[in-house]
Amino acid sequence: MADPWSSSLDVHLGWSPGEGRQSLADAIRAAIRDGRWQPGAAVPSTRALAHDLGIARGTVTRVYADLAAEGYLLTSQGAPTRVTTAGTRPHPSPSRPATEPASRWTLRPGQPDLSAFPRDAWSSATRRVMQHAPGEVFGYSEPHGTLALREALARYLGRSRGVLADPGRILVCAGFTHAISVLSRALLDLGSAELAFEDPSMWMFRDIAAAAGQRVVGVPVDDDGLQVSKVDSPAVMVTPAHHYPLGVTLAPSRRTALVRSGAMIIEDDYDGEFRFDRQQVGALQALAPERVVYAGTASKTLAPALRLSWLVLPASLVDPVFAAMSASGARPSVVDQLVLAELLESGAYDQHVRRCRTEYRRRRDQLVAALPEHLAVQGISAGLQLVIRLGCEDEILAEARRRSLDLEVLGPHWINQGDREGGIIVGYAAPAKHAFSATLATLLATLTEVTPGSC
Known part of the structure; x- marks a missing residue:
């Protein structure tokens, strides 16, 4: 009778029959120590392994008996042979330095409350997709994104953000970093080799653009947003609804001036759904659909791990950007x-966003009320983060690490380091709901320990 628990297991030992029984034992020991044969996992039966290796079953039986005696394997009558924990490698390889332990508390910006991910809605939508999706969807995907999602996004963006979106002009990317890389390469292919960013701005996005061949320049930001009069580049990336990281909103007069500037505009609408104190600011793209690339993402509303973002393109960029997308080789x-399209069409996505908006506003209010009055706070009208202006970034970071609190400072986001102001970016959306009060208490203790005099 076949061994039902092991006859289907595939293993690789890097061993051939001519190397002898002792060599086979050494190969299995190495597989266990390296973690390729995991502790507690069932191993192939003696019959199955002998068949796969082309050797006598008795040879495998003797090797297993030896390894069981040494404590590598656990045998039991009528049950599969399993790997024990003995002999497994307890520490990382010397060539792989251990990473720092994860912080107990986090206020890292740019991340939603991952514990709030709508698991039930996602699971239900997945079941519906699996029930009705034709077999063709499991083949090679449409390079520009599934039509179902592009049509759903066109409807959603039109009603929620005022975007003028045609499904034929929408490109679905594998996350926003992928979108930036694709756009940067497409612009470079068109002869546009300089991309302006707000100063300050997300340093990682600037690095991606530079890696794609763009020359990165900075344009100052003040209380009215980007200083449009200082834009002198063929293309510029902006966060007009809620500037990252300072949190200001691009003033109406500057929105008009920007779309008339002649530059190709990349609008990063990273958290446009989360405005708390007034009506949402509509997308800049609606003012000039042929001059603005609208970029959105599910990373802030659902989860970064989904790696789903989208671009709404001017007609002149559709072919170049689609070509750059195909050349990138990446596909979400x-x-x-299809599941995201289902969530958008069913209304479950909107319901989730509204729940998050209510929760994040509650957290924002609790945080602002708890902060000492002498601290300068900005960017509180919307989004997932606010900024506390402080001149002692190093001291704050050191004290936060001591208290196992993950924080981010303004410093790396500045392009012109000479004129930069200090501060911390508090991502109040990041903690799980049950952990927010304790996380806030840790932040307040950190700020209290670093006295105003040292800032």
């Missing part, structure tokens, strides 16, 4: 695209 999961 088709199933995830």
Whole structure:
């Protein structure tokens, strides 16, 4: 009778029959120590392994008996042979330095409350997709994104953000960093080799653009947003609804001036759904659809791990950007695209966003009320983060680490380091709901320990 628990297991030992029984034992020991044969996992039966290796079953039986005696394997009558914990490598390889332990508390910006991910809605939508999706969707995907998601996004963006979106002009990317890389390369292919960013801005996005061949320049930001009069580049990336990281909103007069500037505009609408103190600011793209690339993402509303973002393109960029997308080779999961389309069409996505908006506003209010009055706070009208202006970034970071609190400072986001102001970016959306009060208490203790005099 076949061994039902092991006859289907595939293993690789890097061993051939001519090397002898002792060599086979050494190969299995190495597989266990390296973690390729995991502790507690069932191993192939003696019959199955002997068949796969082309050797006598008795040879495998003797090797297993030896390894069981040494404590590598656990045998039991009528049950599969399993790997024990003995002999497994307890520490990382010397060539792989251990990473720092994860912080107990986090206020890292740019991340939603991951514990609030709508698991039930996502699971239900996945079941519906699996029930009705034709077999073709499991083949090679449409390079520009599934039509179902592009049509759903066109409707959603039009009603929620005022975007003038045609499904034929929408490109679905594998996350916002992928979108930036694709755009940067497409612009470079068109002869546009300089990309302006707000100063300050997300340093990682600037690095991605530079890696794609763009020369990165900075344009100052003040209380009215980007100083449009200082834009002198063929293309500029902006966060007009809620500037990252300072949190200011681009003033109406500057919105008009920017779309008339002649530059190709990349509008990063990273958290446009989360405005608390007044009506949402509509997307800049609606003012000049042929001069603005609208960029959105599910990373702030659902989860970064989905790696889903989208671009709404001017007609002149559709072919170049689609070509750059094809050349990049990256594709987001088709199933995830279809599930997101289902959430958008069913209204479950809107319900989730509204729940999060209510929760994040509550956290924002609790945080602002708890902060000492002498601290300068900005960017509180919207989004997932606010900024506390402080001149002692190093001291704050050191004290936060001592208290196992993950924080981010303004410093790396400045392009012109000479004129920069200090501060911390508090991502109040990041903690799980049950952990927010304790996380806030840790932040307040950190700020209290670093006295105003040292800032």
